[in-house]
Amino acid sequence: MLHDRTSSLGGAYVDPTSATARIQFRRALTLAAMTFVLPGSAQLVQGNKRVGRIAIRIWLALLALAAVFVLISLMDRQFLFGLATNASLLTLGRWLLVALALGWIALIVDAWRLGRPRELARPHLAISTVLHGALVAGTAAVLFFASHTMSVMNGFTDTVFASNTVSKPHDGRYNVLLMGTDSGNDRVGMRPDSINVASIDADTGKAVIIGLPRNLENVPFPKGSVMRQQFPNGFDCDGCYLNAVNTWANDHADLFTTKEPGIDATMGAVEQITGLKLNYYALVNMKGFSKLIDAVGGVRIHVRERTAIGGIGSPIRGYIEAGDQKLSGDKALWYARSRVENDDWSRMGRQKCVMNAMVRQLNPQKVIMNMQDIATSSSAMLHTSIPRQDLNVFMDLALKTKSQPIASVSLVPPVIYTGNPDYDKVRRLVSDAVGSSKRNPELQKAALVTAKLPTIEAQAEAKKKDPRKANRSANLDESC
Structure with a gap:
């Protein structure tokens, strides 16, 4: 009889096997x-309650810790960055994440077992297995x-920020x-082709980039220094230009007591300049x-002038055309x-550009998704005296700087003539630029006028008047 296999509900028959x-x-x-959603809850209601309680307590403790970190980040971002770059905490966090992953995976597999897979219909078993x-x-x-x-971050900071x-x-x-x-194998000594000073307000993050020509002559040195004694x-x-200080000091390292005579001598010269x-x-x-x-997938730049690729000791092999461009690493270089x-x-202007x-285009998403490649390239790229202890300070300053205009001063002709530099004038220009960054934006523009370089149109006019003074100069505002 049908009643042996079915039940009746409102006149309709329901297959109890299908319902089950x-x-x-x-x-x-x-x-x-x-x-x-809540690791351990399945075990608490269907399986080993002791395991379930332990898992839930661990999960709630982790959520509470995450909430504390969020609160700290809102109140003191530097402190959070300090925790995130601490070597011991990074090592501990690494292994805690591995343990959490293994434990969570075990709970998911156990939840699949608690779902009684042998009793599921074949389509349901397939769906449940795929989901788990x-x-x-x-x-x-x-x-x-x-x-x-x-x-990766721990290894990178240990390698690069070792001071x-x-x-x-x-x-x-x-x-x-x-x-x-x-x-490169074809280069003798190390002469910096790009020399800049980034002066950053420790509170606001407002930054001024000061561009120094590599061919500044008669560079002064601090009193009492080895370089001052020699020159x-x-x-x-x-x-003997500014960029040759490093090479000269390294070639005469026996005169110095420091581990990095070339860099120390260059820093002393830049301080005097x-x-x-x-x-x-x-x-x-x-x-x-x-x-x-x-x-990080390239960099977007507004190219102001057609720029050659190659041509320095080799044939020109192409051009970067003017206009808005997304440049690969090779083209950006x-x-x-x-x-x-x-x-x-x-x-100099293009380098600052x-x-x-x-600075503008790097964001946390790009950094996280390309962490390994960034760390590898950065380890080969960067040598610095910034210590690990100060990383949290500069990470916080980087976020502040990113949200503000970056002022710029280029100490180039016709403002400063590299063959016979007026170093008193240089220091005045730098002082004015740095002082202006402490004031409001309206005053900043006015205060920077003495350090600002001629526009392209003004340079063209100057070329007509005196070709000998037609050295093209670039300021960040014009070249980008």
């Missing part, structure tokens, strides 16, 4: 959802990637010497910089270093 299958399937899906498998794969991918990211000397702000500012150089009237030997006390330096290998740009059809002044574009 649907209930079992819903239970399996519910247990999966519970484990995903996806949860296992997703959980493992996220947590193991986070653990790997911590490991233990912390420098406090001078007059409320961090002044960092930025040097860019190309490495009391300035760096006045044959071919600008009147700024430097905190740290960062030496960038431009080939590594090229790899960094590739690691040539845009920053090419001078075959223009000059050093134009190149590339730096400014990278």
Whole structure:
């Protein structure tokens, strides 16, 4: 009889076997959802209650810790960055994430078991198995990637930020010497092709980039320094420009007691030129910089003038055309270093343009998704005296700087003539520029007028009047 196999409800017959299958399937899906939202809850209601309680307590403790971190980030971002760059905490966090991943995966697999897969209908079993498998794969991918990211960051900071000397702000500012150089088998010695000082307000993050020509002559040195003893009237030997200080000091390392005579001598010279006390330096290998740009997918730049690729000891092999461009690492490198059809002044402006574009366009998403490539390229690219202890300070300042205009001063002709520099004037221009960054934006523009360089139109007019003074100069505002 039908009544032996079915039951009646409102005159309609329902297959009890089918109803039971649907209930079992819903239970399996519910247990999966519970484990995903609150690990251990499936065990608490269906399995080992002791395991469930332990898992739930651990999960709630982690949520509470995350809430504390969010609160700290809202109140003191530097402190949070300090925790995020602490070597011991990164190592501990790495292994905690691995343990969390393994534990969570075990709970998901156990939730699948608690769903009684043998009792599920074949289609339901397939869906349940795929769902639990996806949860296992997703959980493992996220947590193991986070653990790997911590490991990469720990190794990177250990390698690059190895200094233990912390420098406090001078007059409320961090002044960092930025040097860019190309490495290669065909180059003798290391002469920085790009020399800039980033002066950053320690409170607001307002930054001024001061561009120093590599061919400044008669560079002064601090009193009592080895370089001052060797060159009391300035760096006045044959071919002795600012970018040669590093090479000369390294070639005469026996005269110095420091571990990095070339960099220390260059820092002393830059301090005398600008009147700024430097905190740290960062030496960038431009080939590594090229790899960094590739690691983040290129950089967007408004190219003001057609720029040659190649031509420095090799044939020109192409051009970067004027207009809005997304440059690869190789093209960005040539845009920053090419001078075959223009000059050093134009190149200085383009270098600051590339730096400014990278500051603006790098975001946390790009950094996280390309962490390994960024760390690899940055380790090969960057050598710096910034210690790990100060990383939290500069990470916080970077976010502040990113949201504000970056002022710029280029000490190039016709404002400053590199063959016979007026260093008193240089220091006045730097002082005015730095002082202006402490004031409001309306006053800042007015205060920078003495340090601002001629526009392209003004340069063309100057060329008509006196071709000898037609050295093209570039300011960040005009070249980008």
